[in-house]
Structure formats: C-alpha cells, structure tokens
Amino acid sequence: MTVILTTSPGFGKFGRVAEAIAQNGWELVRCTDTSLPDGGVSAEIARADYLVVGLVAVTAGTLAQGKNLKAVLKHGVGVDNIDIPACTAAGLPVTNTPGANADAVAELAVGFMFGLARNMAAGHASVVSGGWARQVGTQLGGKVLGIVGLGNIGRRLARLARGLGMRVVASDPHADAAFAKEWQVEIMPLEALLAEADYVSLHVFGGADNAALIDARKLALMKPTACLMNLARGEVVDLDAVAEALTAGRLGGAAIDAYVTEPPNTSHPIFSHPRAIFMPHSGADTREAVENMGLMVVEDIATLQAGRMPARCLNAKDL
Template sequence: MLAAARNLPVEERSMSDGGWQLTLGTWLHGKTLGLLGLGNLGGRVARIGQAFGMNTIAWSQNLTPERAAEYGGTAVGKHELFAAADVLSVHLVLSDHSRGLVGRAELDAMKPSAILVNTSRGPINDQDALSDTLRHQAIRCAALDVYDIEPLPSDHPLRESPNTVLTPHTGYVTRELYEIFYGDAVEDIAAFQAGQPIRVATA
C-alpha cells in the first residue's frame, strides 16, 4: 500500500540509475481503505490503515455490521466497497466462492485513482481482467504479492505493466515464520512416530 501510494519501484529505479525524484505520490490520510474480507489479517490491516488516518469499510459474504465495528470499520455492500475504496486490499481465503471475485465488473467500478492490493491469493483476482485494467490505466496501481501462476512467468503481461508493485510471494517469508513452520513440522513428525499425532486434519 505504501509502496504503491508513493511510487517506490519507479523512484528506487531512478535512484539506482543515478536519477532523482520522478513522480508525484499520494498520501493516505483521509482516504478510504476498503477491505475485501475482515478476518484476522484483514482486521490487522484495518488497524494499520486507521493509524494513517484512513476511513475503513469492508465487505465479505458473511460480514456483519457488528464485526466491522469491532475493527473500527463499516460494513458496506460489495459494489460500494469497490466504488468507494481509494485502496482496496484483499484478505479472503481461496475457495469456489472467492475465485475470480475481483473480476472485470469489480475493477470497472473502482476509481481511476484507486490502488488494488492483493497479498492473499492470486486467483481471487481475474488476472486477465486485471492486466487489461492496468494496461488501460483504469486504476492507479496494483500491488501484488500473489499470482494465479507461481512463479510468475517471465513473459507474463503483469511484468510489463509500469503501474504495478510486484513482489515474489514474500509476504510470509521471514526467518521467524520459517522457524515456526519447520519447528511445527519436526514436532508433527515426532508425534506421528510416537503414535500420538497432533494437528490432525479433519474433514
């Protein structure tokens, strides 16, 4: 969100090339943060947005006004979410209901100045529709950490879009989180070998 609002990829490349300031950024204070999903992570992002002075709105299939209010936000309809958001951040799990949920109609409803952020799951975006939207500069920017194909192919149209912030699914890649992942895996194996499995998946 911050990198997109302040055009950091362009400015970083300019500095690396020996240049200086090239673009005009936008601030977040007073802007509307739209959250597509208000679970654990969406709720944390709501707090971050509010720390910047953003107004928070949210939509998901089962979101209640009471749940939104717990995070200082307002529950709105799906169309209003896309139409009103200055920054639209995706925080849904991937399912049959969410696959392709950010499609052409939703992207067309967004402001030309809006930023789309997806650090959740790539296939929630209709990637062809998003590529077209960016090519026609119908929104300001898309900041993406997830894609429908990973690794993102080297010739993918998104790589050619100048109005993007693209990272290679690094949102969760930290030393501390990997220590938890691998520690849990070793614990699972030891418990299974001992005949006392833990973290057992249920149907």
C-alpha cells in the same frame, strides 16, 4: 526414524525449528527443486511419514505414492492446494497454521500501499539509472482501505491501517462484529467496498469459489485512482483484466504477491506496467512468521506421534 518430507522452502530453516527437529530425532527431506513439477516429491515420498506442504499441490496421486504417510501438514494457512477429501479417504489428518503469518502478510500489504502511494519502484529505478525523476505521490492518512476477507490477516491489517489514520471498510460474510465495532471497521458488500476504497487488499482463500473474484466487471466499480493488492492466491484476480484496466487508466495501480503459475510468465503485459509492483509470493516470508509456522507444525507432528489429534486438524470430524 521418522521421516518428514517438505515442499516448503522455509520449513526448518529459521529460529528454533531446526533444533526442535533435531531434538526429536527426525529426518527432514527437502523437495523444493523448482525445475521439477512436484519439487522432487515423487522420488522421496514413499519413505515419508509426514508431508509438510508448501505450494506444491497434494493430490490423490501424491497420496497413493506415500504408503507410509500419517498426516499432511500445511506450512501456512491456505489449504486450497491440498485435496482434503482425498486425505480424509486415505485416513490422513490435515492441519495448517492459522494466525502464524498474519502479522507478516499484513505488514507487506502496508508496504505495498506505501510503495504505490509514493511511486517507490519508479523512484528507485530512476535513481539507480542515473536519473532524478521526482514524482508527487499521495499520503495514506485519510484514505479508505477496503479489506476483502476479515480473518486473522485482515484484522491485523485493519489495526495497522487505523493507526495510519485510514478509514477501513471490509467485506466478509463471517466478519467478527465485535472486532469491527472496536476498530471502527464498516462491513459492507463487496461491490460497495470496491466503489468506496482507495486501496483494496485481498485476503481470501483461493480455489474455485473465489476464482476471478476480481474480474473486469468488479474492476469497473473501482475508482480510476484506486489500487488493487492481491496477497491471497493468483486465481482470485483476473490478471488480464487488471492489465487492461491499468493501461486504460481505469485503475491507479496494482501490487501482486500471488500468481496462478509460480514463477509467473513475465511476458504478460502487466509486468511491464509502471504502476504495478510485484513480490515473489513473499507475504509470509519473515523470520518470525516462518519460525511460528514451523513450531506449530512440529507441535502437531509431536501430538500425532503421541496418539492425539491436533487441535488444528481440519478434517478430524471426518476421520
């Protein structure tokens, strides 16, 4: 029997994915124990044929334990937690699910903007504590949204923002010029975007190349009323610098969905700031997105079992 090990809490739980796994006669093993550094992978990986990856890192050491592995498949888009060169050296294809969660992440970004603009977290806390602290917020129409990373998610967010009457600017060296023209998205350097935008939404890959992309120097370029939203990876933002900017009144608000360590250490001062809101890395967590990602993973496993290379393989040319 084919054994699929997953570190993704949502894989196989929603929609047609569980049925597809059962119909194929595959065994699904979950390694999602948050009390263990690897979720429990080391105890099960020796018998796994396929590794479906959530946020637990896949290293050369992981692969050394997986003697029966035939492929590594990301249940999501970002593969910064997968050592792709090590997978290639081991002869293992690596796939991901581009576009499957774009709508979900983009919609959360819009939710963050509404939450920040209308002080929703503070309003909720006031009402449930017996208070009635009404605050005057702002509207999104006419404001400037700066999107850093105009990929699948960024483009979906741009369309939603244009529908809200926002002006949209973006920073991406590989931006789709035809899309930008159609949706009236102005492409500009990151520094210019930060100075222009009322809301900055991050949608870039993690890893060393983008570590502390938004640091104290970049934050200093932003308007003191502007809000920063990180729906990318935790390391993309210098959280210390964000907390300092909020406290000093040099930043209007922050919304965070990704953290360097997950769950994060909530003793950090940013978690007590009234103008910061948080989600537990839930950008892709809709039933629709999780089903889409799962079906793509199932399709790629079936393709591999049929002796073919999936179109979504990231290292096919090196195998």
